[in-house]
Amino acid sequence: MSRWPPREFTIRARWIVPMRGPPLEGGRLRIRGGRIVGLGGGPRRHDDLDLPDAIVIPGLVNAHTHLEFSDVGLPLPADGGLPAWIGRVIELRRGRAADDERLSAAIHRGLEESASHGVTAIGDISTGLPVGGYPARGPRLRVFREALGLATASAGSVARVAFRDHSSLLAAGVAAGLSPHAPYSVSAPLAALLAGASRRLDAPLAMHVAESEAEAELLRSGTGPFRDLFDRLGVWQPDGASLLPAADWITLLARGPRAIIVHGTFLDRDENAMARLVRHRSRLCVAVCPRTTRTISNTLPPVRLFREAGVRVAIGTDSRASNPDLSVLAECRTLVDAGLASPEQALRMATVDAAWALGFERSCGVLAPGRPADLAILVAEARHACPLDAIMDPATRVAATLRGGRLIAGHIDPDAARCGLEP
Ligand SMILES: [Zn+2]
Structure with missing residues (x-):
């Protein structure tokens, strides 16, 4: 596995739940230098880290x-x-x-x-x-x-x-x-x-x-x-x-x-x-x-x-x-x-x-451009129509956690487009 994450990358997930605005199906989250610089939808691009089963939520x-x-x-x-x-x-x-x-x-x-x-x-x-x-x-x-x-x-x-x-x-x-x-x-x-x-x-x-x-x-x-x-x-x-x-x-x-x-x-x-x-x-x-x-x-x-x-x-x-x-x-x-x-x-x-x-409302709690990239990547076992139901499903697991754009738990394999807590 190459050194990941790089300074600049885009995650495309089944759902992105920013907690400011509605959940984005097939959403894309762009991160540069540890901060979120873009959040939206749109078609998959060739250099996206595509995680089709993942739900991205604020840390x-x-x-x-x-x-x-x-x-x-x-x-x-x-x-x-x-x-x-x-x-x-x-x-x-x-x-x-x-x-x-x-x-x-x-x-x-x-x-x-x-x-x-x-x-x-x-x-x-x-x-x-x-x-x-x-x-x-x-x-x-x-x-x-x-x-x-x-x-x-x-x-x-x-x-x-x-x-x-x-x-x-x-x-x-x-x-x-x-x-x-x-x-x-x-x-x-x-x-x-x-x-x-x-x-x-x-x-x-x-x-x-x-x-x-x-x-x-x-x-x-x-x-x-x-x-x-x-x-x-x-x-x-x-x-x-x-x-x-x-x-x-x-x-x-x-x-x-x-x-x-x-x-x-x-x-x-x-x-x-x-x-x-x-x-x-x-x-x-x-x-x-x-x-x-x-x-x-x-x-x-x-x-x-x-x-x-x-x-x-x-x-x-x-x-x-x-x-x-x-x-x-x-x-x-x-x-x-x-x-x-x-x-x-x-x-x-x-x-x-x-x-x-905690007095951290300017740095965490939502996914929004300008904010540090503090987020959790979840993977649901079952196919839910609603991302919130998927998040609350006890079988849904945390696959990776990023603070300021850096991994602090789990791993992501960009080549295989997989993530998980197992080594
Ligand atoms: Zn106590």
Whole structure:
């Protein structure tokens, strides 16, 4: 096989689904120097890379994951709901504390796995920076440095570490942000420091909010399974924790340039929080992780409620500690199968809306002239009349993934006009 891709080439596919304008049957996509320079139809030309079975879509965007757990083979057990699962995550993390090599290897593995699923951009929640930094090749990254702690006395030192890592990321050329972990794990003084920094540093935020009924109980009365967990861990504060309700958090998150509310599973029961989310929807969006929510909370996110309220909804996989893989398309299929989104809506959540969530709306999410050539090439097993149905068919596979016109997963054999993940 010759060196592929060259600097300039044209892909002709059965379908091109640009997510801006309708799908193009027999569409042609021209790429030069890593950017899209032409998009349209027309007859096949002799030097086109002709892929008659392929569907080309914008590179998928995973709005929420934790790459540090990408080496977890099977999701941790979910019995006992979120508090019990969080307890298992803490145990897992303690067992691996200070294993820098392992953290780096897990992150690399997660990036590779994501690329193999057609993903070209990722919103990662990070608890520490990998030695050697993030690889330049592979999916684009927005890394949100996480911060948490119930002890008000240590809020300043926790925040300082997060700010230090945030500025190290920026210095290394990585798009960065901050992540207050969740309303049940971040004290009010730490919340104020993080929200203030978001505004001052123009740093986007991402935060797990309204993920469980246990969270609401802790915030309401200071009791329940989270209280039991915190007592067991010895982190509950002697004079009670100073925690903020979801509604106050939403107001704080809206102070910065942009924020992702991760999950939002139980926002349909919190009128006040929902009203504030709607009020600030020009700066806020929700990232849902359907398979994780189904596993841990036994339900699916209230996607229709958000959509009807005009709130952008992006899609994420969450981590391999709660999900069997990092496939964004599998998340889309879960929503479609449950009747919560049409194939077109689900794909929009995983491209256009997830790109917006990460602040990448100018670089990815659609196929359009002038944009970087971030795309996934899919091959359907069955013959579908509609490309969106073909994309949502679980038998359809990702054959190759390109970021900026370069292959980051799979392969394309231009002579045989074939592509695939197998060598
Ligand atoms: Zn998460």
